[in-house]
Amino acid sequence: MNLRIHAFKDGITKLGPGVRFGLWTQGCPRKCPGCMTPDSQPFNGGFEAEVDKIAEKIIASGRIGLTISGGEPFFQAAALTELIEKVKAVRDVGVIVYTGYTIEEINACNDPNYIKFLNECDLIIDGRYIDELNDGKNGRGSSNQRAIAITDRYNNFVSEFGTKSREVEFFYKEDSFSMVGIPSKEMLERLKKLK
Ligand code: SF4
Numbered sequence: 001m002n003l004r005i006h007a008f009k010d011g012i013t014k015l016g017p018g019v020r021f022g023l024w025t026q027g028c029p030r031k032c033p034g035c036m037t038p039d040s041q042p043f044n045g046g047f048e049a050e051v052d053k054i055a056e057k058i059i060a061s062g063r064i065g066l067t068i069s070g071g072e073p074f075f076q077a078a079a080l081t082e083l084i085e086k087v088k089a090v091r092d093v094g095v096i097v098y099t100g101y102t103i104e105e106i107n108a109c110n111d112p113n114y115i116k117f118l119n120e121c122d123l124i125i126d127g128r129y130i131d132e133l134n135d136g137k138n139g140r141g142s143s144n145q146r147a148i149a150i151t152d153r154y155n156n157f158v159s160e161f162g163t164k165s166r167e168v169e170f171f172y173k174e175d176s177f178s179m180v181g182i183p184s185k186e187m188l189e190r191l192k193k194l195k
Contacts, residue, residue, distance in 0.1 A: 001051045002048045002050055003079045003080070003083065004025065004026040004047070004048055005025060005026055005048070005054070006025060006046045006071050007022075007023075007024045007040075008021070008022060008024070008057065009022045009178070009180060011063075012067065012181075013169060014168055014169050015096065015098070015180065015181060016065055016067045016096040016157060017154060017156065017157050018065045019065070020096075021058045021065070021066050022068075022069070022180060023067070023068045023069075024040055024069050024071060025046075025068065025070045025076050025080070026040055026043070026045050026047075026070075027040070027046075027070070027072060027075055028041045028070050028072040028075075028100060029043075030128050032128050032129040033131050034129065034134070035129060036129075036141070036182070036188055037069075040070055041071070046071075051082050051086065054083055055087050058087050058093070059091065065093065065094050065096070066087065066096070067096045068080060068095065068097045072100050072101070073098070073099055073117075074099055074101055074114055074117065077116070077117035078113045078116075080120075081120055084117075084120040095120060096122065096124070096154065097121045097124045097125070098124075099124055099126055100127065100128040100129070102146075103126050103146075103148050106126075118150065121150045122153040123147060123148065123151075123153070123154045123157065123158065124147075124148050124150065125139065125147055126145060126146050127142075127144045127145040128144075129141040130144050131185075134185050135162075136185070137162040137163065137164065137165070138167070139157070139161040139162060140161065140162055141182050147161040147162070166181065167181060168181030168187070169181055179191065
């Protein structure tokens with residue numbers, strides 16, 4: 001099976017507890033005004049990769065935390081379930097997923113692939129981004145988004161969710177840099193001007 005991917009990054013620390021492997025899927029139909037990753041919206045963007053190859057990268061990283069964001073991860077629920085199962089067969093990895101769906105919408109879809117994927121997660125951050133509700137708090141883009149524990153693995157993260165200011169981190173590579181985390185609106189505007 002293949003995944004359509006926007007990006008991946010090993011060693012991230014601002015999208016969940018500890019040092020994690022980050023994976024951003026490609027394709028999202030919502031077009032939320034103010035989306036910080038508009039390049040991840042087109043379904044024909046990004047690149048395709050075999051699930052096996054991405055699983056190998058995650059396993060080789062040695063990380064015990066995996067954060068999946070998008071794009072919309074649930075549109076690739078079956079492939080992501082396969083990916084997580086392959087990694088968990090080697091290591092007990094903790095999984096956080098950022099989704100534009102609410103958990104009520106996921107359950108209402110009644111799609112077995114969605115439910116299987118949900119059951120592989122330890123925590124989801126749910127709901128679309130609403131620019132007017134961007135309050136600058138940690139872990140989320142806007143205050144409608146909730147941290148929903150599927151297991152108790154990340155209880156500490158859940159209890160601190162939305163209580164502090166945000167932090168982001170930058171990765172430099174030759175003449176380019178990338179940012180991981182959820183920036184404040186002001187920082188995002190400044191970064192857009194740099195592009
Ligand atoms: S759901 Fe997320 S990825 Fe999709 S448009 Fe909204 S903010 Fe962007």
